[in-house]
Amino acid sequence: MSIQETMPKGGQFILEEADFQTIFTPEDFNEEQRMIARMTRDFIEGEVVPKAEEIEKLNYELTVKLLRQAGELGLLGADIPEVYGGAALDKISSSLIGENMVRGGSFSLSHGAHVGIGTLPIVFFGTPEQKAKYLPSLATGEKIAAYCLTEPSSGSDALSAKTTAVLNQAGTHYILNGTKQFITNAGFADIFIVYAKVDGEKFTAFIVEKDFLGVSTGPEEKKMGIKGSSTRPLILDNVEVPIENVLGEIGKGHKIAFNILNIGRYKLGIGAVGASKWAIELAAQYAKERKQFKTELANFPLIQNKLADMAIRTYVNESITYRTGGYLEAATQYLNLENYIFDEAAKAIEEHAIEYSIVKVFGSEALDFVADEGVQIHGGYGYISEYKIEQIYRDSRINRIFEGTNEVNRLLIPGTLLKRAMQGRLPLMEKLQTLQKELTGYIPSMDLSESTELLETESKMLESVKKLFLMVGGAAVQKYMQKIEQEQEILENLSNMMITIYALESALLRAKKTAARKGEAAAQMQIDMTRAYFQEVWGDLDKWAKEALAAISEGDTLRTQLSIVKKLMRMQPMNTFALKRSIAKRILEAGQYTTGVK
Structure with missing residues (x-):
């Protein structure tokens, strides 16, 4: 039985209870992975x-020099097979490089665009000949890569691209014409992954070299943040691209584009984890150094509350992201990347598309929250560019737009779930039928009586909210059927519920796993952060469900549904003030983000 058959299917978390032993957590990092993280940080x-100051002034020469230095250390070839000059590291090691790169500011974006969306299309979808030609120089930094999908008239709607590719009379080259917009690394890239429509119809990927006649770039964009990264339009004017530079198959470029974006979404989440930890460190240190009213800011409960909220969001983000990284590693570890494996690669990456979108949305919004609170803790100084928190705040904003806007990803999450149910890939309809029978009978309120089992109350709450999601989702599907895609507000609420359920479950499973391995005392901070997060979002889940049901149903049907919601969402309030003071105390003692686990 293959690894793909034994690991959880994408979206399965919403239907079934997961075992904490089956998920990957940061506590599972091995010594080699930790060493790679330290090397990157050093x-x-x-x-x-x-x-950093020189990089922020758009010093191309310096950025390229540093990328080549990173290449010498093996920090550009983590995902490239050894036979093509790479290090062939596991996806967790690759993730740790990305997490620790973020403290390089804009440089981390130049690095991420090169090793991720720039290089991975060739790694996963290139022929052996294409890999042999391009990957060794990409692994060293001799050549720098860029990814060219967005156009002036098409952002998230990538398939409406207007760039064209026409085969010449000799049948030796495709002639490309068009403009790509907002291309990271465009100012100094040597290799461009370009998407164009063959004969104006067949969406196809091409490997385009900077030196091909007709390739040029426009002026640098003046950006709100990530100022030290190059962002330019790529202009293609009758560019002759050899037929051997077609990447994948004619008309199947969408499989490359969307699956590379899937990995890009995951890697964006990884970057958000690293940036959030950096912001917490800066905020904690400032709070301990700055005095107001003759006492350190760190002594004020409202400042402690902010630090705790920042840590909780980061813990949850870290939990969902590395859990998903475990799925990515499991799905891709047996791919023979030395050969041409187009269909196998597409299938392996696509399996957890739902989770990648969740990581992207949750991570980008968690980072925005953390960065904003970090600025607030700094007060007026947080608005001054001399303080790094100001740069983190500006740089974070693009993440909600990168790799498909959060709005598009929110529609993809429930949309993909429903599509897979229709394809028979997930037993969603069977689960809905079983639940409907259960909910038509007597529904006792959730039993939240004290238990001797660790986090049992939260486990019951998670089980209850999964039922709530299925009830709301089932009502929506039953009413709108195939037209549900037009009900974007309902889909957004369903998506918010799915994202939050995955976040709750990931935090809960991680705390349970740590407690089982190291003891409850060692896991206490993770337990506290998990409990606090359940309390924090419970009201949101209740609100999203009621809003959606009010749009779907009316009269007696709505009243019955709302009575079910009331029973499913019963909650015993907890003293989160005390929990957060305890969490903040540990953060301040450490002077940085910590989960308290050694």
Whole structure:
């Protein structure tokens, strides 16, 4: 039985209870992975941070030099097979490189665009000949890559691209014409992954070299943040691209584009984890150094509350992201990346598309929250560019737009779930039928009586809210059927519920796993953060469900549904003030983000 058959299917978390032993958590990092993280951090602190001001001024030469230094350390070839000059690391090691790169500011974006969406299309979808030609130089940084999907008239709607590719009379080259917009690394990239429509119809990927006649770039965009990264339009004017540079198959470029974006969404979440930890460290240190009313800011409960909220969001984000990283590693570890494996690669990456979108949405919004609170803790100084928290705040905003806007990803999450149910890939309809029978009978309120089992109350709450989601989702499907895609407000609420359920479950399973392995005392901070997060979002889940049901139903049907919601969403309030003071105390003692686990 293959790994793909034994691991959880994408979206399965909403239907079934997961076992904490089956998920990957940061506590599972091995020594080699930790060593890679330290090496990356040392490189950033030693080579990039001292030159950060110069990088922010768009010094291309310096950025390329640093990328090549990173290549010498193996930090560009983590995902490239050894036979093509790479390190062939596991996806968790690759993730740790990304998480620790973020302290390089804009440099981390140049790095991420190169090693991720720039290089991975060739890694996963290239022929052996294409890999042999391009990957060795991409692994060293001799050549820099860029990804070219967005156009002036098409952002999230990528398939409406107007760039064309026409085969010449000799049948040797495709002639490309069009403009790509907002291309990261465009100012110094050598290799461009370009999407165009063959004969104006067949969406196809091409490998385009900077030196091909007719390739040029427009002026640098003046951006709100990530100022040290190059962002330019790519202009293609009758560019002759050899037929051997077609990436994948004619008309199947969408499979490359969307699956590379899937991985990009995951890697964006990883970056958000690293940036959130950085912001917490800056805020905690400032709060301990700054005095107001003759006492340290760190002594004020409202400041402690902010630090705790920042830590809780980061813990949850870290939990969902590395859980998903475990799925990505399991799905791709047996792919023979030395060969041409188009269909196998597409299938493996696509399996957890729902989770990648969740990671992207949750991570980008968690980072925005953390960065905003970090600025607030700094007060007026947080608005001054001399303080790094100001840059983190500006740089974070693009993440909600990158890799498909959060609005588009929110529609994809429940939309993909329903599509897979229709395809028979997930037993959603069977689950809905079983639940409907259960809910038509007597529904006792959730039993929240004290239990001797760790986090049992939260486990019951999670089980209850999964039923709530299925009830609301089932009502929506039953009413709108195939037209449900037009009800975007309802889909957004369903998506918010799915995202939050995945977040709750990931935090809960991680705390349980840590407690089982290291003891409850060692896991206490994770337990506290999990409990606090359940309390924090419970009212949101209740609101999203009621809003959706009010749009779907009316009269007696709505009243019955709302009575079910009331029973499913019963909650015993907890003293979260005390929990958060305890969490903040540990953060301040450590002077940085910590889960208290050694």
